[in-house]
Amino acid sequence: MDNKKELKVSAIENGTVIDHIPKDKVLRVVRILGLDESEDLALFGINLDSKKFRKKGLIKVSNKFFKDEEINKIGLVAPNASLITIKDFKVVEKRQVEMPEEIGGYVKCINPKCVTNHQNVYPQFKVYVREGEGIRLKCHYCEKTTKQSEMEFVG
């Protein structure tokens, strides 16, 4: 398996590998998952060779196993990411990140008159995925839509 080769570089005994992250989104994923503020040992790599993408990013976290609702938070920035669960140096599970129905916190509402851009309000959105239109976020507060191309990440 491909993964074994990669894992040899810095194998983890128990934990999670988040693979196929766009290379420019690795630090964003670290921040969304709060790995920069946790005690868990985490390693990340960028510009790794990939079959699917020209270059990809990857994160390994020791002794950490993510619940779906935790990991799906990164669906917006790394929609093709996969999650590999490692136990005793072996891959025991591999699953895809899924797009969450709702997200909050790290995207800015496109509407300059939205209350989230003026008061200390935690931004929240409903996520819509439509064929040919990409991802759209509907603001829980002002009800305006932010398109994928307009998304600005914050925090």
Next chain:
Amino acid sequence: MNPTNLKNRNLISISDYSKEEYLKILDLAEEFEKYPRQDTLKDYVIASLFFEPSTRTRLSFESAISQLSGQIVGFTDASSSSTQKGESLKDTIRTVCNYSDMIVMRHPLDGSSRYAGEIATVPLINAGDGSNQHPTQCMLDLYSIRKTQQSLDNLKIALVGDLKYGRTVHSLVEAMSNFNTEFHLVSPVELKLPSTVKRFIKNANLNYYQYTELEDVMDVADIVYMTRIQRERFSEPLEYEKVKNSYILTKDLLQGSKDNMRVLHPLPRVNEITEDVDDHPKAYYFQQALNGIYVRQALLTAILGLK
């Protein structure tokens, strides 16, 4: 929970209510139209928080409350509130909850009412949040349509003017999509109804027709809902000059309209309906504004659990 139990529920957006709940409010408003002066709100204090001035909406709410013997506290624009001193919306709302049983709020920021409603420990009615929602306007539009047509079902409604930015139009399309409406949309090309709003029509499997000339819909419509076209909406002043006169309703245009047809307008009107229409039996916009009182009385008492 009873699906039409509105007690202690905020009214922020027209989509917060179901079809049954619209109808419950309209029925209740009909009772208030018969007996608008009661003491239903006698022991109640309602906060009327207008962070931006809107005389028309404020007077309608305050008159609705006063006629039911309720007490009003609040302010009429942000300069007379502590917002001027830099207080956050959150702190203002928390404070006001100590003094009142319900909040009516108007605010210039989009989404401010949803946010305030989440903080408030008393129910909150949105009296307009920026360009987003103004649900009590929509409820009074529904009331006026039902009153003039006897029913909300199976009507042909012409929406005229600025269909792109007009929030009252968007809410009305959303609400009327529950009633098998046929929509006739009349606007300049630049101000067509956005696709996000057309989706309500499509999702309900209903039809809409688009026009650029007002006269094309005058003989089909049961309701002609006029709105103002604002000069600021056009990037080219010439474009505005070209279209501004095509969306003016005159007495002549009323010839050939259906007998049951009525003209509505959310007001204030500028010049999109000529004054000689005002006394015509098909002009309904001033009565429409008056209906706002009964609908607001219905909402206040239903949300306080008094009706």
